[in-house]
Amino acid sequence: MAKRKPSTKKVMRSTEEKSSVFAFLKTKQTQTILGFFLLFFALFLCIAFISFFFSWQEDQSTLAKLGDKTVKSSNLLGKIGANLSHFFIYKGFGIGAFIIAFQIFKTGSYVLFQRKLSKIVISWNWALTAMLWLSITLGFVGDKFALLSGTIGFEINEYLQTFLGKTGLIIILAFTFVAYLVLRYKLTFDLFLERLKQKRAKREARKIENATNEATNAPIANSSSKTPLENESISSDKKEKSEFELSIENLKPTISKHSDVDAKKEAPSLQVTKNEENLEPTLKTTITNTEEKEVEIDVETVEEEEHETENLSDKLVKDFGEFDPTLELSNFKFPTFNLLKQYNETISIDPEELEANKDRIVETLKNYKIGIAEIKATVGPTITLYEIVPEAGIRISKIKNLEDDIALSLSALGIRIIAPIPGKGTIGIEVPNKKSTIVSMHSVISSKKFQDSPMELPIALGKTISNETFVVDLAKMPHLLMAGATGQGKSVGLNAVLTSLLYKKHPAEVKFILVDPKKVELTLFNKIERHYLAKLPDVEEAIITDTTKVVHTLNSLCIEMDNRYDLLKAAMVRNIKEYNAKFKKRKLNPNEGHQFLPYIVLVIDEFADLIMTAGKEVETPIARLAQLARAIGIHLIVATQRPSVNVITGIIKANFPARIAFRVTSKIDSRTILDAGGADQLIGRGDLLYTAGNDINRIQCAFVDTPEVEKITDFIGSQKAYPEAFQLPEYVGEESGTSLDVDISERDKLFKDAAEIIVTAQQGSASLLQRKLKLGYNRAGRLIDQLEAAGIVGGFEGSKARQVLVTDLVALDELLENEKNT
Numbered sequence: 001m002a003k004r005k006p007s008t009k010k011v012m013r014s015t016e017e018k019s020s021v022f023a024f025l026k027t028k029q030t031q032t033i034l035g036f037f038l039l040f041f042a043l044f045l046c047i048a049f050i051s052f053f054f055s056w057q058e059d060q061s062t063l064a065k066l067g068d069k070t071v072k073s074s075n076l077l078g079k080i081g082a083n084l085s086h087f088f089i090y091k092g093f094g095i096g097a098f099i100i101a102f103q104i105f106k107t108g109s110y111v112l113f114q115r116k117l118s119k120i121v122i123s124w125n126w127a128l129t130a131m132l133w134l135s136i137t138l139g140f141v142g143d144k145f146a147l148l149s150g151t152i153g154f155e156i157n158e159y160l161q162t163f164l165g166k167t168g169l170i171i172i173l174a175f176t177f178v179a180y181l182v183l184r185y186k187l188t189f190d191l192f193l194e195r196l197k198q199k200r201a202k203r204e205a206r207k208i209e210n211a212t213n214e215a216t217n218a219p220i221a222n223s224s225s226k227t228p229l230e231n232e233s234i235s236s237d238k239k240e241k242s243e244f245e246l247s248i249e250n251l252k253p254t255i256s257k258h259s260d261v262d263a264k265k266e267a268p269s270l271q272v273t274k275n276e277e278n279l280e281p282t283l284k285t286t287i288t289n290t291e292e293k294e295v296e297i298d299v300e301t302v303e304e305e306e307h308e309t310e311n312l313s314d315k316l317v318k319d320f321g322e323f324d325p326t327l328e329l330s331n332f333k334f335p336t337f338n339l340l341k342q343y344n345e346t347i348s349i350d351p352e353e354l355e356a357n358k359d360r361i362v363e364t365l366k367n368y369k370i371g372i373a374e375i376k377a378t379v380g381p382t383i384t385l386y387e388i389v390p391e392a393g394i395r396i397s398k399i400k401n402l403e404d405d406i407a408l409s410l411s412a413l414g415i416r417i418i419a420p421i422p423g424k425g426t427i428g429i430e431v432p433n434k435k436s437t438i439v440s441m442h443s444v445i446s447s448k449k450f451q452d453s454p455m456e457l458p459i460a461l462g463k464t465i466s467n468e469t470f471v472v473d474l475a476k477m478p479h480l481l482m483a484g485a486t487g488q489g490k491s492v493g494l495n496a497v498l499t500s501l502l503y504k505k506h507p508a509e510v511k512f513i514l515v516d517p518k519k520v521e522l523t524l525f526n527k528i529e530r531h532y533l534a535k536l537p538d539v540e541e542a543i544i545t546d547t548t549k550v551v552h553t554l555n556s557l558c559i560e561m562d563n564r565y566d567l568l569k570a571a572m573v574r575n576i577k578e579y580n581a582k583f584k585k586r587k588l589n590p591n592e593g594h595q596f597l598p599y600i601v602l603v604i605d606e607f608a609d610l611i612m613t614a615g616k617e618v619e620t621p622i623a624r625l626a627q628l629a630r631a632i633g634i635h636l637i638v639a640t641q642r643p644s645v646n647v648i649t650g651i652i653k654a655n656f657p658a659r660i661a662f663r664v665t666s667k668i669d670s671r672t673i674l675d676a677g678g679a680d681q682l683i684g685r686g687d688l689l690y691t692a693g694n695d696i697n698r699i700q701c702a703f704v705d706t707p708e709v710e711k712i713t714d715f716i717g718s719q720k721a722y723p724e725a726f727q728l729p730e731y732v733g734e735e736s737g738t739s740l741d742v743d744i745s746e747r748d749k750l751f752k753d754a755a756e757i758i759v760t761a762q763q764g765s766a767s768l769l770q771r772k773l774k775l776g777y778n779r780a781g782r783l784i785d786q787l788e789a790a791g792i793v794g795g796f797e798g799s800k801a802r803q804v805l806v807t808d809l810v811a812l813d814e815l816l817e818n819e820k821n822t
């Protein structure tokens with residue numbers, strides 16, 4: 001302690017000294033003296049420099065003898081002048097040294113008039129750069145006269161020439177000159193054009209003025225009948241008048257102060273009483289003044305406006321760019337097309353087959369007395385659509401009633417009759433091709449339609465009957481129900497959906513939750529766990545195979561949904577797209593719990609199995625998610641083998657407008673899925689019907705087999721991943737925990753975190769805990785009860801948030817410490 005005292009005193013004294021030096025420098029007297037000193041010094045240098053150019057050769061010998069009284073210098077400012085000039089001009093920068101004198105003069109004036117010194121620092125930087133450039137350039141141009149460039153310019157010039165050659169140096173010098181002009185004077189091409197325009201506009205305005213002057217003078221010239229004396233008086237009168245009018249016009253647009261207005265108001269009275277000679281000069285000065293003002297105002301207002309219009313989020317975006325959710329895995333590479341197999345996909349149908357089918361159709365319809373006016377065939381990858389225009393007078397309902405009979409008569413598997421084709425007045429008969437073509441995943445993924453699609457979650461499902469790639473947006477569906485008997489292509493369909501998303505969405509943008517009770521279908525996706533999968537905290541396997549975990553995951557998703565809705569509400573947006581857009585523009589503060597929200601796609605294979613084992617426990621959260629999750633980016637894909645009504649219940653069906661039906665065994669199943677027949681008539685192997693609520697499309701599903709999926713997941717899995725899978729909020733089953741755990745040892749393990757959140761926010765609400773700790777309502781409620789028991793928050797107060805009884809974190813620590821000790 002004894003040692004410390006003198007040192008603190010010393011510090012204090014030195015800071016006092018410093019502040020007194022500053023105070024001295026800041027006084028007006030000091031600044032005036034310093035300012036004048038610099039001005040005179042600049043003048044001194046300037047005279048010495050000029051004189052140096054005339055006497056430098058004579059003075060060469062005197063330079064070294066600065067202290068010798070007998071030796072005299074020819075420089076106007078004596079030996080000091082000669083030495084300084086020699087230093088700055090000969091040894092330094094040649095003519096460029098004048099810039100130094102000028103800058104000293106400028107600095108002096110700044111100090112004298114107490115203007116901002118930060119500006120002069122910038123000005124020095126520019127000036128020194130210009131001086132260096134000038135010195136090098138003069139060294140290049142006039143290398144015979146060392147005085148022009150000075151030794152520095154000459155040497156740099158020599159040095160650069162050995163590297164760049166003469167031409168190279170010219171180019172560099174020219175470029176730096178242009179760059180200097182652009183950076184220093186902000187001379188851009190646009191500005192140049194604008195100036196040109198302004199000049200042209202001014203010239204035109206002047207022309208118009210002249211024209212009006214001439215027009216007003218013209219009648220006077222014509223009045224020849226009057227005597228010369230009269231003429232003179234009239235013309236002088238007119239001249240006076242016209243100049244007066246002109247001056248009003250000129251002044252009008254630039255009136256900015258009251259004093260100007262007053263001056264203008266006074267003008268008429270002056271005009272009448274005073275003569276022309278007196279008037280002219282005043283007019284001229286006002287005009288030039290206003291012109292000068294215009295230029296200054298222009299420059300300053302533009303700069304100020306730029307700063308005023310910026311708000312915080314704009315500034316953040318300007319400084320750091322928009323938020324990029326993909327930044328953490330910025331080197332992530334999307335799987336390449338060559339991981340997918342290519343098949344021969346040229347559709348070739350035998351003309352004889354076409355002809356035979358046509359004949360059969362015509363004949364069969366004839367049997368039912370239906371005449372055909374026209375028939376047209378569209379050949380697809382697996383089926384051909386025959387479009388029939390019936391003869392006039394034949395009712396479509398008749399054909400519709402005979403649908404089954406016609407199908408039977410044509411006696412081929414997979415015939416589907418569409419009577420009429422929606423939007424057309426024709427009847428469609430789909431007949432399978434003898435030789436079907438595989439639609440490869442490669443062809444649909446690489447299609448322009450998929451690659452260029454602006455959809456949020458694009459899925460390339462397959463190809464339509466007219467061989468077009470069929471792309472749908474999962475985000476718009478917003479949930480998908482998939483059904484089909486075993487072996488008809490459901491698993492391939494699911495893989496096609498997942499593959500599409502893997503090819504189009506970055507790991508930061510979409511997360512999958514995969515539920516696979518069969519335990520074999522989706523295991524390959526384990527490899528991309530840390531890229532694309534989401535899971536519950538403290539769960540080993542990301543792919544869920546066990547029913548209780550499914551229940552927990554679904555409930556956790558419901559919590560995530562509630563949390564997301566809270567975030568959307570706080571951000572005042574209606575859906576995830578708007579929310580993420582706002583977040584990217586840095587308009588949402590991450591410190592308030594906001595974060596970029598990835599889409600979550602929940603895929604459930606074998607839904608029937610789940611319903612059988614867990615029943616209502618699964619159905620309730622699924623129904624809740626299906627009803628509410630669309631806006632916050634949670635989408636469900638549910639696949640089932642058995643599309644019976646006790647599996648696909650009314651409430652689920654109502655919330656899954658988008659449905660895919662592979663081949664099913666009965667018409668009833670088809671009706672359960674599609675609310676229409678047809679799925680029982682499909683040929684299997686990926687032949688499917690897709691509906692989004694209105695019309696039904698027949699699609700050949702894209703084929704992707706297990707080795708292909710393996711290659712894709714290997715490709716993604718081998719890349720840098722997130723440290724762990726996306727964490728879903730924790731869900732604690734209803735059964736665990738009591739309502740009020742007063743005992744410290746029985747407290748929730750998040751008790752301390754919760755207490756800190758509540759005390760920091762000074763707001764005792766369960767929803768705050770839900771949001772911050774990603775908890776369910778029940779657990780958050782229990783935590784609040786425990787906090788109440790610990791005396792951290794007050795009692796229940798109806799709709800109001802509970803009172804927080806601890807003021808800050810220090811007090812909280814004390815309270816918890818005391819608890820332990822007692």
Ligand SMILES: Nc1ncnc2c1ncn2[C@@H]1O[C@H](COP(=O)(O)OP(=O)(O)OP(=O)(O)O)[C@@H](O)[C@H]1O
Nearest residue numbers: 485486487488489490491492493685686701702703
């Ligand atoms: N789009 C398709 N193109 C060509 N063939 C396909 C297509 N989809 C499925 N297949 C064929 O059908 C077989 C069975 O398909 P998949 O395994 O998807 O049936 P599934 O409906 O999932 O059966 P399960 O319900 O028993 O799992 C595949 O091995 C494949 O040969």
